[in-house]
Structures are given as C-alpha cells and as structure tokens.
Amino acid sequence: MNKPFAKQEQAKAWQLPALENLEVLHATYRTHTFARHVHEEFCLGIIVGGVEAVRYRGTTHIAPTGSLVVFQPDEGHSNWAATAAGWSFQVIYPAIDLLQRAIGAEETTIAMPFFADPIIADRSLFCQISQFHAQLAHPQTTIQLEQESQLLAILQTLVTCHAVWHKPNQFTIGREHRAVKQIKDYLQVYYAQDPSLEDLSTVCGLSPFHLARVFRKATGLPPHAYLISLRIAHAKIHLCQNRSLAEIAIDLGFTDQSHFTHTFKAWVGIPPGQYRTQIKSG
CATH class of the missing domain: 2.60.120.280 (Regulatory protein AraC)
Known part of the structure; x- marks a missing residue:
C-alpha cells in the first residue's frame, strides 16, 4: 500500500x-x-x-x-x-x-x-x-x-x-557528432542570447532542419530546450547570490521575471524565490 x-x-x-x-x-x-x-x-x-x-x-x-x-x-x-x-x-x-x-x-x-x-x-x-x-x-x-x-x-x-560501460551509438560517429558538440559549446557561451537555427547552422555547417534533427536525436531535446537548460543551471548559481529575480531573469535572456519564474518552476519543480530560500537555509 x-x-x-x-x-x-x-x-x-x-x-x-x-x-x-x-x-x-x-x-x-x-x-x-x-x-x-x-x-x-x-x-x-x-x-x-x-x-x-x-x-x-x-x-x-x-x-x-x-x-x-x-x-x-x-x-x-x-x-x-x-x-x-x-x-x-x-x-x-x-x-x-x-x-x-x-x-x-x-x-x-x-x-x-x-x-x-x-x-x-x-x-x-x-x-x-x-x-x-x-x-x-x-x-x-x-x-x-x-x-x-x-x-x-x-x-x-x-x-x-x-550500469553498462558502452553506450550504443545514437548515430554514426563523424560530422554529426562534431556538430552536436559545436552547438553545445556555442550555447554554453552564448546562453543569455537568443540565437536562431540559422545562427547555429553557421556554427556547425549543417542546414537548420538537419541540425535540429541531429541535435534532438543526440540529446532528446531541441536546441531551444537545451538552451533553456543552460539558463536554468546558471539561474541556480545566481539564486545563491543576493540578486533580484528581475535582474537574474534579464541577464539570463528571459523576457521578464514572470517568464523566468514560470520556466524555472516547470523545469525544477519549485519557484525560484522558494528555491533560493531553501538553498540558503539548508
């Protein structure tokens, strides 16, 4: 029971x-x-x-x-x-x-x-x-x-x-593997910006639609969702500091505090203000 x-x-x-x-x-x-x-x-x-x-x-x-x-x-x-x-x-x-x-x-x-x-x-x-x-x-x-x-x-x-120690290849090793890594590396630097598929296409050399398929197959997420995951990871760091939610939202590329709060709760399960209070209180 x-x-x-x-x-x-x-x-x-x-x-x-x-x-x-x-x-x-x-x-x-x-x-x-x-x-x-x-x-x-x-x-x-x-x-x-x-x-x-x-x-x-x-x-x-x-x-x-x-x-x-x-x-x-x-x-x-x-x-x-x-x-x-x-x-x-x-x-x-x-x-x-x-x-x-x-x-x-x-x-x-x-x-x-x-x-x-x-x-x-x-x-x-x-x-x-x-x-x-x-x-x-x-x-x-x-x-x-x-x-x-x-x-x-x-x-x-x-x-x-x-655990097992050899993960099955999700697609053939080669240019597409490199493309996924290139996109990840780019987004990890420019996570606060708003890149387009065309921007990412320029970075990795694949067509926008091809890179979107390749990236999703490799990570289980489309590029925009992976971008949000990076923003959420950085938000957790910022929330340990004494910065306003509005300031964090704008710095990380969210439209406003409401957008940030809604997205953070959807991904983490807790609103950012509550997360900060709980993390600080231990």
Missing part, C-alpha cells in the same frame, strides 16, 4: 556543502508536470509514494513506489503523476566525476557509466538510499564522514550492479 500523501503539493531543495554541494530534492506532486528537460549531472531518485510516469528515450516508463529512477546527464526527459493520487520522490544529482570516482576511476578517459533502463527494481539499494535520505533530512544526527561513506557505497552499488 502506498504511503499517504500530503494534501497539497510540496517540495524542498537543498545542497550539501560537505558533499561537494550535492543537490537534494524531496517532493510530492499531484498535478505538476516537469517540462522536458536535461540535467548536467546524473539524476538518482527513489519513488517513496504513488506512481510516476517518465518520458525518456522515446518511451513512456512507469515507476511505482519502491522504484529507483536514473537519468543520464544531458538526456531529455519529462515526468508527471501516473495516477490522480500523485507521487512522492527523493532525489540527488551526483556529478559525472563523482560516479567515476566512486568506483575508483580517477582517469578522465574512463567511460561514463550508462544505465540502459531508467527504472530499476532493487529493493536492497532502494532501502539503502531511503536511509541515506532520512539522514540527510536530519543532518545534525550524522557526521560528515558517515554521509560521505554512505553516498559512495550507494553509487558503487548502483554502478556495479546496474
């Missing part, structure tokens, strides 16, 4: 300075839908109540209570409640190099772990992650060394038991 839900949607986000500012999110949603988005880091979550639906790599997956959910960095996905009751989840966002280091892969040339299925059934690991989150919610009862050890044990088990 699923655990009872809160009467209203709720979410709490915070960072763990002792764990390389690892971001944590605990949330319950009924009607909120996460717009199709990507993360720079891995996303490792557990479903602690209800049922989540996930659109990922062209397929809709169902994650019931007790499931682990894992998304690769830079792979587009959207999430919503699979039933009217909603769903509750707890998630962390470990960086790529953190997973590599967790298994002793110190060299940057080591391949990135790849998870073929975003939904994983592993009761033992679920319980291990659940206990970790319970301690994160009450950090005063846990010493730093214990947190670090638990996190590394979780990541080691996850990678050892569920």
Whole structure:
C-alpha cells in the first residue's frame, strides 16, 4: 500500500556543502508536470509514494513506489503523476566525476557509466538510499564522514550492479557528432542570447532542419530546450547570490521575471524565490 500523501503539493531543495554541494530534492506532486528537460549531472531518485510516469528515450516508463529512477546527464526527459493520487520522490544529482570516482576511476578517459533502463527494481539499494535520505533530512544526527561513506557505497552499488560501460551509438560517429558538440559549446557561451537555427547552422555547417534533427536525436531535446537548460543551471548559481529575480531573469535572456519564474518552476519543480530560500537555509 502506498504511503499517504500530503494534501497539497510540496517540495524542498537543498545542497550539501560537505558533499561537494550535492543537490537534494524531496517532493510530492499531484498535478505538476516537469517540462522536458536535461540535467548536467546524473539524476538518482527513489519513488517513496504513488506512481510516476517518465518520458525518456522515446518511451513512456512507469515507476511505482519502491522504484529507483536514473537519468543520464544531458538526456531529455519529462515526468508527471501516473495516477490522480500523485507521487512522492527523493532525489540527488551526483556529478559525472563523482560516479567515476566512486568506483575508483580517477582517469578522465574512463567511460561514463550508462544505465540502459531508467527504472530499476532493487529493493536492497532502494532501502539503502531511503536511509541515506532520512539522514540527510536530519543532518545534525550524522557526521560528515558517515554521509560521505554512505553516498559512495550507494553509487558503487548502483554502478556495479546496474550500469553498462558502452553506450550504443545514437548515430554514426563523424560530422554529426562534431556538430552536436559545436552547438553545445556555442550555447554554453552564448546562453543569455537568443540565437536562431540559422545562427547555429553557421556554427556547425549543417542546414537548420538537419541540425535540429541531429541535435534532438543526440540529446532528446531541441536546441531551444537545451538552451533553456543552460539558463536554468546558471539561474541556480545566481539564486545563491543576493540578486533580484528581475535582474537574474534579464541577464539570463528571459523576457521578464514572470517568464523566468514560470520556466524555472516547470523545469525544477519549485519557484525560484522558494528555491533560493531553501538553498540558503539548508
């Protein structure tokens, strides 16, 4: 039986300075839908109540209570409640190099772990992650060394038991791979501007329609959505500073504060003002 839900949607986000500012999110949603988005880091979550639906790599997956959910960095996905009751989840966002280091892969040339299925059934690991989150919610009862050890044990088990090391090619290696990288590199510099497909075509040498197809096949997102993901990532950094939401919105290329707030909540699940308050309060 699923655990009872809160009467209203709720979410709490915070960072763990002792764990390389690892971001944590605990949330319950009924009607909120996460717009199709990507993360720079891995996303490792557990479903602690209800049922989540996930659109990922062209397929809709169902994650019931007790499931682990894992998304690769830079792979587009959207999430919503699979039933009217909603769903509750707890998630962390470990960086790529953190997973590599967790298994002793110190060299940057080591391949990135790849998870073929975003939904994983592993009761033992679920319980291990659940206990970790319970301690994160009450950090005063846990010493730093214990947190670090638990996190590394979780990541080691996850990678050892569920990862593969050779991701299938999504398209032939060559010019198109280079084009995707060129577009990403360009957008990472000019994320606050408003480039057109023609601008990106000039950067990579593909026709606008061809590059749009290639980019979406490689990342799961069209170029404009990837641009928004970069803006959201930078917004999180700015929100840790004492800058107004209106100023952040304009600096990052949003039309205004309302546009920024609406987009941020659709991607992160929390309005930017609430996110800033929670992150600062720990």
